[in-house]
Amino acid sequence: MLSTVAESLYWMGRYLERAENYARFIDVNFNLILDLPPDEQEQWMPLIAATGDLQQYQENHDNFDRENAMFFLAFDENNPNSLISCIKKSREIGRVVRGSLNRETWESLNETYYSVLKGKEKCVWKKDDPSAFFRKVKYSIQLLYGISDDTISRGEGWYFSKLGQFIERADKTSRILDVKYHLLLPTVNDVGSTLDFLQWTALLKSVSGFELYRREYGNIEMSGVVEFLTFNKYFPRSILFALKEAQKCLAIISNTTDGGYSNAAEKKLGNLVSDLQFADVSDIVNIGLHEYMDDIQIKLINVSNAVYDNFFQIKPNFIPQQTEQ
Secondary structure (H helix, E strand, O other), X not given: OOHHHHHHHHHHHHHHHHHHHHHHHHHHHHHHHHHOOOOOOOOOHHHHHHHOOHHHHHHHOOXXXXXXXXXXXXXXXXXXXXXXXXXXXXXXXXXXXXXXXOXXXXXXXXXXXXXXXXXXXXXXXXXXXXHHHHHHHHHHHHHHXXXXXXXXXXXXXXXXXXXXXXXXXXXXXXXXHHHHHHHHOOOHHHOOOHHHHHHHHHHHHHOOOHHHHHHHHOXXXXXXXXXXXXXXXXXXXXHHHHHHHHHHHHHHHHOOOOOOOOOHHHHHHHHHHHHHHOOOHHHHHHHOHHHHHHHHHHHHHHHHHHHHHHHHOOOHHHOOOOOOO
């Protein structure tokens, strides 16, 4: 497979996962606001901080009111990480690598794109209840995943796309955990309060993990939620689960069959997965949740850079030599 096609499919996987995460985060945060006590202010700044685009937002907006925040996260095409920007980039990539997609997957992607455009035309962010729109976007991307899962052959392109999807998922789960710990609680006295409970509940709902958590852990407590979203081996949106799936994809791409590694990307990802497999929530408490999640995010950036160096960057020794005329 050409490195340009592989890179395009890798980023298509990342952009679709990013858009799906934004849709679920915005929807859950909006519904959390409805449950807050009357004297509590809406909290949109932590959500923007989770995306890594806080500085860009502050350069263009003076406050964090709902309309500005929702527009920036979902419909601002000047924000390269907004929901509409990610869907647009995914569609553009899909058109370029059309030969690697089947008709059903392309049509589903196209329909999602036009649905988001229609949401922007209708100024969804100004409506009293935009939840239906964001749920539709989430379900549309999940439908696209389902169609591609059932109809696309498992070639290299497939595994590059899934590699991007799972790396992006792990990154977003770590970011939302980090921001909840640092920014959502006004004071230390709020720990264990009704507000704290509502926020941890909202976080679990943002990753569709609320019911599964309650069945496995019962009471909603910080240590339980952190363990569930970081180390759980069976929950598809936990950091460990996502990275183990990414590791499987990378092993197939690299044709590594002995359980070891054959390139820097496999080594870096393998080290990160091993660290998580042999850690528990007490390690996070000792190090600090922010510091632990920050370390994971840095390591994920290093993995992504290694993937680029090993598979997408044109190596000098592979550049055809020009012959003198």
